Amino acid sequence: MFVFSPNSAIGRLLLLRTIAIVVQLLMVLAGSFVFYKDLNLFPVLLVIAVESAFQLVSVYAYRNTYEAAHTGMLLQLLADVIFLTIILSLSGGASNAFVSLLLLPIVIGAVTLPKHFVIVIAVSAIASYGYLFWQMPSEHVHHMNMTQHFAGMLVNFVFSVLVIVFVVMALAKQLQQREIKLAKAREKQLKNEQLLALGAAAAQATHQLATPIATLGLLLEEVQEEHPQHPAWQDIQVALTQCKEQLEGFRAQTEYLKHTPSQAPLKIGDLLSELKSLAAMQFSSQSIILEVSNQQDLICADPLLIPALLNVVANAARANEQTSQTKIEIKSCSQNHVWILTISDLGSGIEPHKLVKLGHDIVPSEHGLGMALVLSNATLERLQGKMTIENNPQCGATTTIMLPLMKITI
Template sequence: MAYRKPISRLLFLRTVSIAIQLLTVIVMHFSIGTHDYIGALLLIIAFETLFNLSSIVYFARLNATNFALALQILADISFLSLLLFYSGGATNAFVSLLLLPLIIAAVCLPLSWLALCSMTAVGFYTLLVINMPAHDLHHMDMQEHFLGMWINFVLSALVVTTTISALVKANANKEKQMALQREETLRSEQLMALGTAAAQVTHHLATPIANLQMLYEDLLDELGNDNALLKEMAVPLSQCNQQLSYFRNYASEIKDNAQAPILVSTLLSEFHDACLLHFPEQHIELINESDTTTEILTDGLLLSALINVVQNAVDANKHVNKNKVVIRVFEFSNRLNIEITDEGNGFDLELLDSLGHETIKSQKGMGIALFLSNTTVNKLGGEIRIENINNAGAKVTVRLPLI
C-alpha cells in the first residue's frame, strides 16, 4: 500500500514543530537565562531539521509505504524524547506531547505498526522516568506521583491509539460503503440509459420498416406472388421484423431488469454460437468442465457482456497477429467460472486495477465495454477478475453464482 498525502502532512507538521521547538528554546534561554542544556537542545533540533529536509527531498519523487511512515513517526518519537531528556525528563510539562505522534500513527498506520509506535513511546517515557535525578524522586516522596504519571501515560497511549484507530477504521468503512452505493447508483443509471437508448433506436427503426412492409404488400398486390424480386425481398424484410421484435424485447428486459434462470449448457451453446458468428476469423476453443444440469440467473445483457469480453480478447490477438481464444468453463465454490484467455500483450499494469470498475482511456476507447460487462455481472451477483499471464496474454474470469 503506497500513498503520498499522509507523508506530506507529516513532514509539514514536523516542519511546524521544529519551528515551535526552536522558538521555545530561544524564548526560554532569554527569559530564564539557563545555559546548561541549551547547546544539547539546539544540536538535537539541528539533527531533526537535517532529517526533515532529507525526508522532504527523498519523498518528493517517491511514495511512502507503511514501513516508511512508521520510521518517520518513530523518528519523531525519538527526537521528542531526546528533547525531553535534556529539558527535565518526565518532569517536563510538555511530556504529554509524546502522545501526538501516536495520534498521527493511529490515523495513518495499520494496527501492527501502530502497536510498535505505541510500545516505543511507552519505552521512551519509561526511560525518562527511570533516568530522573535521585533527588527529584525522593523529594517529598514523589515516587508514587511519578509512578502514577507513568501509569497515566500508558493508559492514555492505549486509549488514544485504540479509540482513534477504531474511529478511523469505522469512518473508512462508512466511506467505502457510501462509495459502493454511489457506484451502484451510477451503474443502474447507465443501464437505464442504455435501455432507453435501445428503446429509442427500436422506435426509430420501427417506422421505416413498417413503411417498407406496406410498400412490399402493395407491390405484392400489383405484381403477384410469382415475382422473383418480391420473393427475394420477403426474406430480409422478415429478418428485419424478427430483429426488431428481438430488440424491443431486449430493451424491455434492460429497463425492467428482468432476470430468469437458464441452464449452463444452454447459455454456453448460445455463447459459443455468438462467438463463431461474430468472430469467424478467430479460433474459439470452448472447454466445458461444468455440470450441464446446473443453472444460473441471467438477463438480457449477460450474453452481450460475455461477447464484450471476447471482443477485447480478439482485439488483443489482432495486435500480435494471433487468432486463438480459449474459453474454459468450470465450477468452483458454488460459482460458475468462465475463463477467457487470449494470446495478446496483456493489460497495461497501470490500468489493471481500474479496468471494469470505471471508464478509462485506452488505445481503442474509454474501456466502456469491460465497464458495462462488469456492471452486468455485478447485478447478477457475480464478479469479473482480470489478470495478465506471463508471456501468454491476458485472462478474464467471469464468476457467476449457481442457483
Template sequence: GGATNAFVSLLLLPIMIAAVTLSGKGLAYIAVLAIAAYSVLLIKMPEHNMHQMNMSGHFISMWINFVLSASVIALVIGAMNRALKERERTIAQVREQQLRSEQLVTLDGAAAQITHQLATPIANLQLLFEELLEDHPNNLVVQQMQTPLQQCATQLDSFRKLSAALRLNNTQQHITTAQLQQQITDTLLLQYPDQQIKWIIENQTGGINTAILNSDAMLLPAILNLLQNAATANQQQDQNVLELTWLQEEHCGEYVYLLIRDFGNGFSATQLNDLGGQLMPSDHGMGLAVLLSNVTFERLNGSLTLYNHPQCGAIAKVKLATVFSEQSE
C-alpha cells in the same frame, strides 16, 4: 534518567502517527519497537535509582501503564482509522456507481430513441428487398441482402420484447447452465457462423451441468457482448475457435464461472485497468458493450474479470451466482 525521564511518554507519539498512517502490520511493528525501547530504558536504568524496593515497583508499574497505553492507542486509533478508510472507500464506490448509473440512464434514452428511429427505415428496406427479389429472383446480391435484413428485424424484435419485460419488471428468472450453454451456442452460430465454439467443463463433480443460475433478460445479451468482442479479436488474427469453459470451485456451489477465451492480440494495460468500469474512446468503439455487461453481472451478484492468456489472446471471466443458497433457505 532512562525510564524515569520526564519525556519518556513521547514514545507514544510514533504509535499515534503509525495508527493513522500505516497498515496494521506497520502499526504493530512500531508499537513493539516503542515498548521494546521503554523496556530497554527500564533495564538499563542506573542501579542507584532502584535501590529501594518500593521505587522499583513504581517503575515497573509505569512500564505496565506504558504497555497498556500503547496497546489501547494502537487498537482504538487503528480501528477508527480502518473504519474511516473503509467508509471512504464505500462512499467512493457509491459515488462511482451513481455516476455510472446516470451515464447508463442517458445511454438508455439514446438507445431507445435510435432503435425507434431505425424501425421505419428497416421496414422500408424490407419492402424494397421483397420487390427486388420478385423482379430479380436469381440475382446473387439481392439474395445476400436477406440475411442482414433478417438479423436487423430479429434484433429489433428482441429489443421490443426486452423493453416490455423491463417495463413490467418481469425480468427475474432462473436458468440452468445447460440451458444457457445451448442459448449461447445457438445465438453465436446465427450471428457468427464462421466461429467455432469449443466447450470445456471442469470440476464436473460439483454438478455444474445442472447448476441453477440467477438470471434475467439481460444475462444472455451481456454474455453475447463479450462473445462479439472475442469473435472480432479472432477475425483480426484469422482465427475461428472460441474456447468457453465452465468452472466451479470445489466445495463451493454459490458461484459458477464462465471463461471466454479468444486467440486475438489480448488487452493493453490501459484496457485491463479501465475496461468495464467506464467508457473508453478508441478506434474500435467506446467499450460500451463491456460496460453494460459488467453492470448486468454486478446486478445479478456476479462480476467480470478481464486478463490476458499467458500464451495468446484474452480471457473474460464471468462470475455467475447460483440459487443453491436460496433453495436451501
C-alpha cells in the same frame, strides 16, 4: 515547488514539526528569560538547531513525493521521539510538564501506519519515558516525597500508550473501511449513471433507426416488383430482416428493464445450447466448440444473461477474424457451488494496460469502446457474478465468467 500535499500524512507531519520547533524555541526562551528558570540554554538551543536542520533535510527529501512510504513515516516519527527525549532530558526529564508530548508520535502513527510500525513507535516512546524517569534529577524525586507521584505518571503514560495503540488504531481502521465502502458506493453509482446514459442513448438510436428501416423495406418491395430477377434481393431481404429482429429484441429488453428484473432458475445445459445456437447463427464463419460437464446444474438467470454472454462470444469472434482464425472454445464446469464458464479465442490477445479496465470502464480502441463488455459485466454483477479477462500463453484471450449455483432443496 513541493509535490506532497499539506493534507497528506507526510505533509501534516512536517507542518506539525515546524510548528513544534517554533513553540519549543519560544518556550525555552520564555522559560530562561521570563520565568528565570535554571536552564542550561546552549545545549537545548543546539538540539533545536539540529532538529531544524533535520526538518529542512526532510522537506527537501520529500519535495517530489506525493506520499511517504510507511518506512519513511516510521523513521520520521522515531526521529521526533528522539528529539523530544533529548530536549526533555535537558529540561527536567519526566518532571517536565510537557513529557506527555511523547504520545503525539504514537497518535500520528496509529492513524497512518500499519500495526507493527505503531508498536515500534509505542515501545520507543515507553523506553524514552522510562529513560527520562530513571535519569530524573534526584532533587525532583525526593522533593516533597514525589517518588510515588512520578511512578504513577509513568504507569499512566504506559496505560495511555496502550489505549492509543488498541483503541485509536481500531477506530482509524474502522474509518478507513468506511471510506473504502463509500468510495465503492460512489464508484458503483457513477457506473450505474453511465450505464443509464448509455441505455438512453441506445434507446434513442433505436427509435431513430426504426423509421428508416421501415422505409427501406417499403422501397425494397417497390424496386423488387420492377426488377424481380435481381440476385441481390435475397441478401438485402435477409439483412433487413436481421435489423428488424435486432430492433424488436432491443425494444423487448427495454420494456423488461422498465420493470423489476425477474430472475428464475435455468439449467446450464439449456442456457449454453441456446447460446451456441445464437452464436452459430450470428457468426456462421466461426466454429463453436462447446464442452459442458454440468448440464443439470441450475443458476439464477434473467433474460439479459444470454445477451451478456453473447457479447463475450462476439468479442471472441471479432478477435478471431483479425487473425483469420475460426475456433472459439466454450468450457463449462462447477466448482465449490460456483459455475465457471470460460470463452477462449485465437486472436492476437489484448494489450496488458487494457486488461484491468476492460469490462469495468470504457476502453477506447480501433474496434470500439468496449461498451458490450461493460454491459455484460454489469449484468453479471447484478446476478452476483463476476468476469475476468486474461491473455493466453500461446495466443488469444480467455474470458472467465463465474456465477453462483442455485442450491437444490429436496
